[in-house]
Amino acid sequence: MARKISTELHELIHSMTKDEKRSFKSYVLKSVPKEKKEDRRYLRLFDIINKQEIYNESELLESLNDIKPHQLPGFKNYLYNNILKSLEQSCSESSVEIIIRREINQVQILYNKGLYVQCEKILNKALKAGLKYEKEILLADIYSWKKKLVLHRFSSDEENKIINEEREIYSKLDKEKEYYWLWLRSASHLNKQRVSRSKTESRNWMEKLGNSPYLLDENLAISFFSKHLFYYLKATDSYIKSDFKNILHYSHKQVDHFKRNPHQIGEDPDAYIVALNNYIIGLVMLEKFKEAAAQLAEFKNISAGYKLTPISKAKVFGFYYSHLINIDSVLSNFSGAEKHIADFDSNLPEHYKYIRRSNLIVIYFNIVTIFFIYKAYKKCLIWINRIFNEFTVDVREDLQAITRIISIISNYELENNDLALSQINATRHHLKKRKRLHKVENILLTFLEKKFSKIIHLNDQVSEFQKLKAHLTELQKEDFEKEALSYFDFIAWAESKIENKPLSDILREKGKRITS
Secondary structure, three states, rough: OOOHHHHHEEEHHHHHHHHHHHHHHHHHHHHOOOOOOHHHHEEEEEEEHHOOOOOOOHHHHHHOOOOOHHHHHHHHHHHHHHHHHHHHHHHOOOOHHHHHHHHHHHHHHHHHOOEEEEEHHHHHHHHHHHOOOHHHHHHHHHHHHHHHHHHHHHHHHHHHHHHHHHHHHHHHHHHHHHHHHHHHHHHHHHHHOOOOOOHHHHHHHHHHHHOOOHHHHHHHHHHHHHHHHHHHHHHHHHOOOOOHHHHHHHHHHHHHHHOOHHHHHHHHHHHHHHHHHHHHHHHHHOOOOHHHHHHHHHHHHHHOOOOOOOHHHHHHHHHHHHHHHHHHHOOOOOHHHHHHHHHHHHHHHHHHOOHHHHHHHHHHHHHHHHHHHHOHHHHHHHHHHHHHOOOOOOOOHHHHHHHHHHHHHHHHHOOOHHHHHEEEEHHHHHHHHHHOHHHHHHHHHHHHHHHHHHHOOOOOOHHHHHHHHHHHHHHHHOHHHHHHHOOOOOOHHHHHHHHHHHHHHHHHOOOOOOOO
């Protein structure tokens, strides 16, 4: 138990922003009189843990020589609870939900004292905010209190009104619950399938989910939250079906839904950030690159206009640069891509511990492909090394397999033939061990092992690359294998060798996009 609170305390302190840490210290100094300096020892405990990269209890006890070992668990619990109180105090200024919950708690206190008029005043205030922000769960609690006050303040006519309004709230809650469960089931399934090479299973699964009456009739989505989930689920279903027009249609409706209810953006900016990201994905898939680039400005507007958590800021940062770098690549803006990659890298430390690993590896992979396409092989290998140094093998292993092959080709292009050959053997062993040596990987590795090192600088390379292109083109007919070729266009790479043209020119002529 002692170890658990130590770990949780360390995690909590290191999750705090600089402003939150500053506010906490201010909270402590205000709550403890100067003459009771001995009661501020937990503030010293906070400072020591804040400096520790890894929790070290021996170091703590050595620094806090006026605290005995048996006293430390109590100090840690006290510190943990006071940090939460400080964070709750700072959050209550911006979160409507926390404000309403606090007001409901105040009603409890006033009701126990028989101050029913004051209860009614606070409940009406909470009710107004609850209706505006559609906080149905809290509204149900508010109406429960209103019923309790009927005997003290309201007439029988008012009682009927309250009962009817409460029924309406529970009706909305029932529908919201259905949309929430649909979303939770789809998100859980897709998270498990995100590294799958075939979308067939997800298509079949979403087809069953899509037969729900709640996804067949938009009119059933009567609250803000349920309509938001309706658009999200329809866009997700369209994505799995590769129905790009409907991805754009529903993600656009989702964004417009938020813009028609701007107060909801402030209450749940994360949901709007995801909706905007999906909308930009839809625009890119339909090759509406200028419109997509214009929408990127909205990410900056979110950061400037709303109070975001560090996790939300990291989400905006990741989505913004992921799309920006991708669009640079599509539009063959290599100089712009280099600048944006440098900007991304210089600002990454601020967001690194908050950004999702699965999202970050996608950005790294896109950077790898850009440098490869423009023959900046040394830079390409630098980012490949970052992928393998910073991510465990189970994070987007589908991308890591392709990245290994790009690394082999880059080393061949740099005439590091011995290194490339050893990488082939290591990659084949790794993929076999993890049961991921599929047809695309096997064909590419065999080609690189037996042909590429011998023909890369010879005139007879055309026929060998034509054979490779034919093999890969045939595999595009297989749903399971073509997904690997969507991560990186090895067919276009073969064509660049056949036609002796830069890969960037081949991709531009084919109208291809670098996606992940």
